[in-house]
Amino acid sequence: MEQNNDLDIAKEMSLGYYLTGVTILAVAALLGFIVRLSQTGALGNVPQLYYTLMTLHGMAAFVGWGCFVAMGLTWYTLVKHLDSPLHSTKLVMFIYWNFMVGVLLLVVAALFGNFGGSWVFLYPLSFYGYWENWAAFMWNLGVALAGISIILYGVEILLTIKKAGFGLLDALGFEILKPSKWKEGEKRVPLPIVPLAVIGWGMIIATLPFAYLLVYTLLEFMDLVPRMDTLLAKNMLWWFGHPVVYLILFPVVSFMYSIVMDYTGHDIIGEKWAKSAWFVATVVQNFIGAHHVYADLAQQQWVHAISEVGTYAIILPSLVSIFSITGTIYLYKFKWDVASSYVFVSLTFWLLAGMSGWVNATIALNEFVHNSLWVVAHFHTMAVLALSTLLFGMAFHIMDQYKGVYSKKMAKDALIVYVVSGVGFVHLWFIQGLWGGIRRSYRSTPESLNLFTWISLVFAFFLMFGLWMNFYNSYMSLTQSGEKVKEEVAVAAD
Amino acid sequence: MKVFVVLAVALLLIFLAYVIPSNFANRYDFTGTYLIGFEADEGVFTFVRLFLIIMEAIWLMFWAVFYFKVAKDATGEKDETTHAKVTNFEKYYFWGVATFLLFLVIASFVVPYAFYGDKLTHFHAPDEPDSITVYVKGTDGFQWKFDTNGDGQYDDDPNNFFIRGQKYRLVVSAESFSHGLGIYSPDGVMRGQTNINPGYEAVLYHTFEQSGTYTFLCMEYCGIGHHNMKTDVIVGGS
Ligand code: HEM
Ligand SMILES: [Cu+2]
Ligand SMILES: [Cu+2]
Numbered sequence: 001m002e003q004n005n006d007l008d009i010a011k012e013m014s015l016g017y018y019l020t021g022v023t024i025l026a027v028a029a030l031l032g033f034i035v036r037l038s039q040t041g042a043l044g045n046v047p048q049l050y051y052t053l054m055t056l057h058g059m060a061a062f063v064g065w066g067c068f069v070a071m072g073l074t075w076y077t078l079v080k081h082l083d084s085p086l087h088s089t090k091l092v093m094f095i096y097w098n099f100m101v102g103v104l105l106l107v108v109a110a111l112f113g114n115f116g117g118s119w120v121f122l123y124p125l126s127f128y129g130y131w132e133n134w135a136a137f138m139w140n141l142g143v144a145l146a147g148i149s150i151i152l153y154g155v156e157i158l159l160t161i162k163k164a165g166f167g168l169l170d171a172l173g174f175e176i177l178k179p180s181k182w183k184e185g186e187k188r189v190p191l192p193i194v195p196l197a198v199i200g201w202g203m204i205i206a207t208l209p210f211a212y213l214l215v216y217t218l219l220e221f222m223d224l225v226p227r228m229d230t231l232l233a234k235n236m237l238w239w240f241g242h243p244v245v246y247l248i249l250f251p252v253v254s255f256m257y258s259i260v261m262d263y264t265g266h267d268i269i270g271e272k273w274a275k276s277a278w279f280v281a282t283v284v285q286n287f288i289g290a291h292h293v294y295a296d297l298a299q300q301q302w303v304h305a306i307s308e309v310g311t312y313a314i315i316l317p318s319l320v321s322i323f324s325i326t327g328t329i330y331l332y333k334f335k336w337d338v339a340s341s342y343v344f345v346s347l348t349f350w351l352l353a354g355m356s357g358w359v360n361a362t363i364a365l366n367e368f369v370h371n372s373l374w375v376v377a378h379f380h381t382m383a384v385l386a387l388s389t390l391l392f393g394m395a396f397h398i399m400d401q402y403k404g405v406y407s408k409k410m411a412k413d414a415l416i417v418y419v420v421s422g423v424g425f426v427h428l429w430f431i432q433g434l435w436g437g438i439r440r441s442y443r444s445t446p447e448s449l450n451l452f453t454w455i456s457l458v459f460a461f462f463l464m465f466g467l468w469m470n471f472y473n474s475y476m477s478l479t480q481s482g483e484k485v486k487e488e489v490a491v492a493a494d
Numbered sequence: 495m496k497v498f499v500v501l502a503v504a505l506l507l508i509f510l511a512y513v514i515p516s517n518f519a520n521r522y523d524f525t526g527t528y529l530i531g532f533e534a535d536e537g538v539f540t541f542v543r544l545f546l547i548i549m550e551a552i553w554l555m556f557w558a559v560f561y562f563k564v565a566k567d568a569t570g571e572k573d574e575t576t577h578a579k580v581t582n583f584e585k586y587y588f589w590g591v592a593t594f595l596l597f598l599v600i601a602s603f604v605v606p607y608a609f610y611g612d613k614l615t616h617f618h619a620p621d622e623p624d625s626i627t628v629y630v631k632g633t634d635g636f637q638w639k640f641d642t643n644g645d646g647q648y649d650d651d652p653n654n655f656f657i658r659g660q661k662y663r664l665v666v667s668a669e670s671f672s673h674g675l676g677i678y679s680p681d682g683v684m685r686g687q688t689n690i691n692p693g694y695e696a697v698l699y700h701t702f703e704q705s706g707t708y709t710f711l712c713m714e715y716c717g718i719g720h721h722n723m724k725t726d727v728i729v730g731g732s
Contacts, residue, residue, distance in 0.1 A: 047718055118715045124692070128634070128671045130718040230672065230691035269580050273587045295674065295713075297666075297688040297696035312598060316591070323590055327583055330564045344560065352553040359542055362602045368538045368684060371674055371713040423502070434543050436684050438676070440715040445724075446682055 006086070010079035011402060013092055017072020018395050019478055020096075024064035024103070025388075026471040029464040031057035036460050039444055039453050048130060050442040051116035058119030059106055059143075065383065066244065067099050067146060069391045070251040071153050074196055076398055077251075077258055078157065081190040084164035091156050095149045102149070105142030109135040118440055120241060123233035126217055137221045144214040147240075150247065151207050157200030161193060171197035173279030176272060191268050192257040194278045195317070199250040202243050202285045210240030234293060235303075242289035245379075248387050250281075253321050255394040256346065259339050260325050262397070264332035270324040277320040284310040294363050295370040304363060311361040318354055322347060338400070338411045342393025345419055349385035356381060356430070371440075374433025377426045384463065385422045389415065392470050399477045406476035414469035421462035428456035502557055539683065541605060622699060625663040628652070630710075632666070632673030632690060636719030638710045653728040658705040664698045666690045673723070674713030680706035689714050705731040 031053050037043060038050045079086060086092060109115040113135020117125045126136040161171050171189045175181050181188055189197075213236045219225045257268050268274065288310035290303050325347060334340065356378040359365045369375060392411075399405050429437075437449045444450040629641035631648050639648035642655050656662065666675050668690045676687040677700055685703075688696040702708060712723035 047721065051715075051718065051720075116718075122672050122714070125671050125715075125717065128717060227693075230693050234672075234691060270584050270587055273584065273591075293689075295687055295689045296691070296694075297698055298690070298694040312602070315598075319591065319594060320587070323587065326560060326564055327586075329560075331580060331583060334565055336565070344565065348553060348557045348560065351556050352549065355549040355552065356546075358598070358601075359545065364602075365538060365542060367687065369542065370687060370689075371676075372684070374542075419502075430546060434539055434546065436678065436682055438711060438713060441721040443721050445711065445721055446678075448682075 006084070007076075007079050009089060010075045010086060011398060013086075013089065014072045014074075014076035014398060015395075015402060015478060017068045017075070017096060018398075019474065020100075021064045021068025021072060022395075022471050022474050024060055024068065026468055028057055028060035028064055029467045031060065033457075033460050033464050036453065036457055039442065040450060040457070041443060047442040048114060048116065051118070051440075052110055052114055052131075053116075054440065055116045055118050055121075056107070056110040059110075060103075061383065062119065062244075063099070063103060063106075063146065065388060065391060066247045067149065069395070070248045070387075071095070073255060073391065073394050073398070074153075074157065074251050077192055077254055078160050078196060081192045081258065082161065082164035082166070084160070087156055087159035087163050091152060095152050095156065098145055098149045098152075102142045102145035105138050105145065109139040109142060113138065115139045120237060122237065123213065123217060123230060124220075124227060127220070133221065137218060140214050140217045140221075144211060144218070147207050147211045147214065150203050150244070151211075154200040154203040154207075157196050161189075161197055161200075166193070168197065168201075172201060172282045173198070173275050173277075176276050176279055182272065188271075191271055191274060192254045192261070194275060195250040195254040195257075195281075198278050198282050198285065199246055201282065202250075203247060205286045206240045206243035206289075209236045213237065231293075231296065231298060234296070235290060235299075238289035238292040239286070240289070242292060243285055245382075246285060248383070248391075250317075252346070252387050252390045253317065256321070256325055256343055256390055259343055259394060259397055260328055263334060263337075263340050264328055266328065266332050268324050269327045269331060270320065273320050274317075274324050277317040280313055281317045284313045288314060291361060291366075294366045308361065308363055315354065315358075318350060322350060338405065338408050339393045339397040341412060341415055342389050342396070345415060346386050346390035346393065349381060349389070353378060353382035353386050369433060371438060372433040373429045373437040373439050376439045377429030377433055380429065381422075381426045385419070385426070388467075389418065395474060396477075399474065403477060403480075406473050406480060410469055410473045414466050414473065417462055417466035417469065421459045421466060424459035425456055425463050428452045428459070502554060537683075537685075622661060622663065625661040625699060627663045627665060628655075630664050630666045630675060632668045632675065632712065632716070632723070634669045634671070636712070636716065636723040638675065638712075638723070638725040650725075654730055656702055656708075656727060656729045658702050658729055658731050661699060661701045664700055666696045666698060667694070668692045671716055672714050673716050676711045676713040678709040678711055679704050680708060687713050702729040705729050 034043075035050060035054045035057055038046050038053070043049065075086060075092060109131075113132040115129070115131045115135040115138075117129055117131075117136065117139070121136075121139065126140060127133075129136065158168055158171075162168060166189050167174075170178075170181070171193055173194060175188055180186070213233055216225060216228060220227070261268060288307045290299070290307040291311045293299050294304055294307075325343075356374070359369055360375060360378060392415075396405050396408075396411055405411060432444070432449045432452050433439075435449060436446055437452075438445045444453045627644065629644065629648070631639050631641070633639055633648075637650070639650060640652040640655075641648045642652055664675070666688055670692055672689065672691045674687060674689040675696075675698065677685045679685050679702075681704070686698060686700055688698045690696045706729060708727045708729055710725045710727055712720055716723065
């Protein structure tokens with residue numbers, strides 16, 4: 001009974017985070033649509049609108065998926081697979097409210113102070129924009145608060161694992177080095193916990209230097225410190241900016257393991273292989289951010305070389321997970337349902353997004369696609385089609401065990417809308433990128449690409465609509481009664 | 495769920511229909527109209543465009559195999575899978591991972607370097623004696639300016655300076671905030687780029703292979719003028 005109670009608490013925390021996140025996303029999708037629309041010129045000459053809303057969209061989508069949804073669903077997954085309570089629910093609440101304050105600052109900075117430095121606001125751009133100084137200050141402060149919550153998220157994961165009686169190194173994949181652990185009947189770290197441990201650790205390491213950069217920028221606004229080395233600042237940004245993407249990716253893999261384990265009723269196959277791959281991730285995840293700096297010819301070549309090799313290595317966890325999950329589904333019983341349909345879609349697009357990422361990761365090719373719309377296509381394939389589908393799947397899976405899903409049919413229909421419009425939407429970007437289109441450019445550059453921008457609006461609209469369907473469905477599931485209840489009523493009426 | 499498969503295939507076909515004739519969109523002004531999407535002189539782009547199609551094919555294959563084989567088999571009544579069967583399955587890991595790594599290495603190094611090595615800007619000797627040095631600066635007013643004689647004066651208009659076939663050593667810098675220099679040839683193809691942060695110099699070797707109007711565009715977001723940061727550079731015949 002005690003256990004059950006812990007799980008219920010974690011479930012409510014998860015769903016609270018999730019509902020906040022999905023609300024932010026409903027807005028972020030609308031912003032994305034407006035941003036794309038403004039590029040066609042249909043809204044008149046509005047460069048500020050484009051740059052400011054692009055900045056807010058990028059940050060909101062990221063904060064929505066990463067900080068609220070992926071983090072939120074982590075709490076439930078931890079408690080469920082560790083069979084042990086969270087280290088501190090107070091800390092989990094603090095992380096949430098601290099994020100909320102950060103989000104508020106970001107929104108005010110963008111909407112009232114016109115901040116539009118893009119989601120990376122490359123140092124020292126904050127000091128030179130068309131925005132108000134206070135807005136840039138507030139933006140940097142807002143991101144710094146989010147950074148604090150991200151570090152605490154990592155701490156909470158690690159402490160929860162420790163509280164459950166597992167070794168932290170074991171959870172990070174070091175188990176593969178201990179033969180004694182692999183005897184029949186030995187207790188090992190449950191597989192879904194491993195990616196969470198890896199990201200918990202990785203985020204602490206990734207965020208600290210970036211937090212330094214943010215605080216430095218704040219001090220520079222107050223004229224307390226001189227301009228710092230700009231290339232170093234760019235590396236500090238990406239030291240964080242790349243791994244922070246894993247803040248969504250790694251939990252998603254964990255949730256995928258968890259859902260497939262529930263659906264097949266068995267452990268994921270290839271545990272040792274999977275843990276080996278996560279071990280690799282533990283080691284290299286923090287050394288590859290410089291692949292975003294390949295196009296800086298002023299950067300030392302050995303840094304390029306290390307990040308290229310590291311980036312290839314980080315493909316392993318994805319590859320092995322796709323293999324393990326497909327294999328598990330193949331070997332055991334599998335039932336098509338809401339969550340499993342979302343898993344299927346996520347898995348296939350993971351492969352597509354991964355392959356397009358290989359182009360970015362390879363220096364010889366990166367030289368031509370860097371800062372082009374190809375990159376935007378790549379990460380939206382990952383974010384929209386591979387990650388958000390699974391996050392929705394996991395949320396529906398948890399809601400199913402809560403009050404029930406309001407409408408399973410709507411969840412499946414939304415998936416179809418999502419897939420069809422998403423495929424069209426990202427492909428127009430892939431094409432624009434390969435025909436020279438530059439990212440973060442108000443008006444399609446080169447101009448002749450504008451035709452594709454117009455066409456993509458149709459897809460963008462339906463994509464937004466698909467997301468809203470899931471938003472509505474989630475909101476109803478959590479506030480009203482789910483399909484389960486409706487079915488019971490129907491049976492009673494018969 | 496079956497509807498997915500049909501839709502995926504349909505979308506792929508529509509997409510392919512776009513890729514082949516859409517090369518016209520590559521041109522700034524629609525003047526050069528091509529019917530086939532792959533022009534040999536577009537270098538690495540030709541390769542990546544082909545790769546996009548290969549990528550789609552692999553993805554669709556995975557989709558089909560998963561849907562028709564993996565998940566379908568699993569839905570039927572199935573005996574409890576034995577431990578031995580699982581262990582046996584895990585053997586495929588070795589071959590799966592090994593094949594993948596082999597493919598990755600071949601694809602990453604052999605293809606781009608073998609076919610386009612001479613067009614890449616990353617791997618040049620520190621000094622290439624036959625090149626002419628030109629200083630290029632990205633300004634706070636969202637323009638590219640040039641210093642062709644090294645006197646520290648940056649001018650707007652280097653017209654009639656650059657010559658086709660000559661190798662240039664472009665020393666790129668930025669005034670107060672970062673930019674990215676992208677060199678677009680007259681047919682609208684991006685031929686090379688470097689990012690640049692204030693306080694640094696990035697060296698980019700470039701040989702203009704066509705005569706006519708090149709455009710230097712900004713590749714890195716730099717503020718309100720980013721999309722207007724375009725400087726025409728006229729390259730004369732040798
Ligand atoms: C309804 C779905 C979406 C639409 C219509 C949309 C649209 C857009 C557009 C038009 C841009 C500007 C691209 C450019 O011109 O360079 C953009 C950028 C971006 N989007 Fe989305 N997007 C969507 C979903 C997402 C999701 C789910 C994420 C999740 C993380 C995301 C993250 C970003 C980021 C990080 C940027 C870059 C912003 C920057 O460069 O500063 N988007 N999106
Ligand atoms: Cu990255
Ligand atoms: Cu720019």
